[in-house]
Amino acid sequence: MLHKLDLEHILFLDIETVPEHKDFDDLSDEMKYLWADKTKYQRKEDFSAEEFYDRAGIWAEFGKIVCISVGYFTFKGETRSFRTTSFYGEEKQLLLGFKNLLETHFNRPHHLLCAHNGKEFDFPYIARRMIIHSITLPYKLNLFGKKPWEVAHLDTLDLWKFGDYKHYTSLKLLTGILGIPSPKDDIDGSQVRQVYYEEGDIDRIIIYCEKDTVAVAQIILRLRQEELLSEDEVISV
Template sequence: MIDNIDIANVLFLDIETVSAKPDYQSLDDDFKELWALKARQFTRHLEGEAGEEELEQLYHDKAGIFAEFGKIVCISVGVVHRDKDDQLLRVRLKSFASENELELLNDFSQLIFKFYNNASKFFFCGHNIKEFDVPYICRRLVVNQLPLPNVLDLFGKKPWETQHLLDTLELWKFGDRKHFTSLKLLAALLGFPSPKDDIDGSDVGRVYWQDKDLGRIAFYCEKDVLATIQLFLRYKRMPLLEENQIAHVK
């Protein structure tokens, strides 16, 4: 199927998320209790009452990956087109990054509504996009009371109705549902630059809350998108992009 997809009709994307609050102590009492319940679900050794210190560390390490306890601080997208003059592929990378999640999500969803809200024509591609990026975006759209674009609203959809979502992780699984392979590993294996040469996902919360460097997060997120595009090109047995084919736009 992927061989028949025109890369110009694919919107590549990646998101970066952080905890909703800078630390566990900033939560109100209700959310502290709810976090303790959540922590027990994914940390089986937490039987009974977990200590404040352990809950604080878990919140620091894990809250950002849950849409109920985190927020999106950056969505980066990439589009590819073929240059009419030299026939080389060109990619344009753009980030929606803001401390105001409502503003960020509104800007991103307006892009989708205006240009990509047609599942029969356009595709969305990311690494683990089906299990993480798309569900997270949709949940945060609901939290912020913003409308869901039809192409991202997967409620009640059959598997053949979601073929516009191209997950590069799923493509690598080849039916092996237990297998998880990071983008960093695939970059090393398939010979394209790693997106993790500065920070990785575990650093994003610190860079956001402590360093307050949203620009660094956006640049890292764009590198993830670029790596996903390179992986997609490898799947299609096409040449990788060179530096002169890549543009970062505001």
């Protein structure tokens, strides 16, 4: 079935998130309480709510998106290329930019969104942050009332599970075992908060996010047993 998909109909993506505020003390008293309550089982007695706040980017209620990178295949005769671009800056504006892309270029029934662990993280995170910013959900992210087979989402983690729902494989591990160049050659997800708030280096985050997007596309190629993308075939626009 995977071989029957037209690669040009897939929008590959990855997001990078950080805590919505730089420091725990920047939260209102109510949000401090809600954060402590939300994370009490994850923290147990090992961390205070303040000490645990560095990880707030994992939850859409307490984090924000700082970059959405997308990529798509184009074919001209025998020439293949993979084009990437990124939305970054103020969160509401980057979400609106991403929404506009979906509604103008990836709005047909046969179009698919693809990410690694996208069904559990990227897709719902984007949708929740859009709702928080009072942005009407684009069709591809609005799952209300849809049957499972009507949801146009591909997930490379899901594909690798082969029905084993107990199994989790990180993007770094999956690229490693499949012989795909690692996207984690500079930073990883745990360092994004520091790079964003302490170093203010959004360009570094964009590069990292786009590498993850390329890696997701490479996994699809490997699952289809097709030749991996070369560096010359990847074009950042």
